[in-house]
Amino acid sequence: MTDLPSILSGYRVIDCSIAMAGPFAAQRLGDLGADVIKVEPPQGEWQRHASAGGAQGNEVNVSFLSLNRNKRSVAVDLKSAEGKKIVRELVATADVFLQNYRPGVAARLGLDYETLSALNPKLVYVSMSGYGEDGPYRDRPGQDLLLQAMSGAMLSAGRAGEPPSPAGQFLADAVTASTAFEAVLAALLHRERTGEGQLVTVNMLDALTTLQMQELSVHTIGGIPQERGTEPNAHVYIRAPYGVFETADGYIALGFADLEVLGRVIGEPSFAGLDAEEHGWSHRDELYAKTAAALVRRPSDEWLDELLAAGIWAGPVYGYADLVEDPQIIHNGTFVEYEHATEGLVKTPGFPYKFARTPARIDRGAPLTGEHTAEILGEIGYDTTAVDALAASGVVTSRVTDTASA
DSSP: OSSSTTTTTTTTTEEOOOOOOOHHHHHHHHTTEEEEEEEEEOOOOGGOOOOOOOOOOOSSSSSHHHHHHTTEEEEEEETTTHHHHHHHHHTTTOSSSEOOOOOOHHHHOOSHHHHHHHOOOOOOEEEEEEOOSSSTTTTTTOOOHHHHHSSGGGGSOOOSSOOOOOSSOOOOHHHHHHHHHHHHHHHHHHHHOOOOOOEEEEEEHHHHHOOOOOOHHHHHTTOOOOOOOSSSOOOOTOOOOOOOEEOOSSSEEEEEEOOOHHHHHOOGGGTTTTEEEEEEHHHHHHHHHHHHHHTTTTTHHHHHHHHHHHTTTEOOOOOHHHTTHHHHHHHHHHHHEEEETTTEEEEEOOOOOSSSSSSSSSSOOOTTTTTTTTHHHHHOOOOOOHHHHHHHTEEEEEOOOSOOOO
């Protein structure tokens, strides 16, 4: 804990999202000090019961733990009239409402923008979807891999004729989360200036498409076709040699080399006299193949020492175990550690931004289901007797712990 101020201290966010993109966006707001209230069903949000990588945890699996720190949990049945009333009362106290329901669900629950903005005209209402609020794909499943495949990005790397390769992370979810986070901050700034709330819509397809600003502009403006070669170049719109190359004991990454200099370092005389900007395009597969044949002869560390000394852009290829122990990562404080009530010591990625006067911080770990129901309902006027009655009828889940999450 720290006494330094947080940028979003005093703002309240109602997080009615599930899975990754919505919860990740809301967590970023919580990291900057917003009071994020996670509204989940009495049995807990779906992500609590769907573990990534089989990492179950003690009471909170790692998937949920990683996406829901700095939030309080109120567990309420939105299919009941009492549950809907509770959420509307919370919305009346909120600055931001975030949901990623399937199209039409928010309206059926009475939690659509028109209904909630009538209760709170200053509300910033964020609706997240896979493909858009309407249109021919509105009812398609907005799953990460499907959006990656549709975005065109998979066919910008690898060999022609071989299957496209997805990203090694949940890229569509993560990019959409960052897009929604950015949009919330912009909408709050607009509200500070004008007093107006508004509807904000974010969809995964547009988020991934606009991420490829440069690549798609090369295609739409420059008219350059997206064609993979016979060698596994890392990007169809970047000159060779560019990619990951096998060495005698592992892999290294190499990009944007001066061909004459590279030829001298790796002992490839045919590179002499070649111009990177001309021949790097016209001889892409040949340059890649000759570079690969040379680099596989010696260990990674030897090549990196020589390539970097020659001014060639090169670097190691890490696994997660290497990344966590990297000296720059340690210097940056990229990972943070904190104690969780049920999961013990948690080590997890921290914050992608630093503020000198208003730092992001972790005030609490991911909540248990309904851990803060009584506390939150008390803030909007429900006494202990009323909360106990709601819990007894199954409208809410209320769990009081002896030890609060850190």
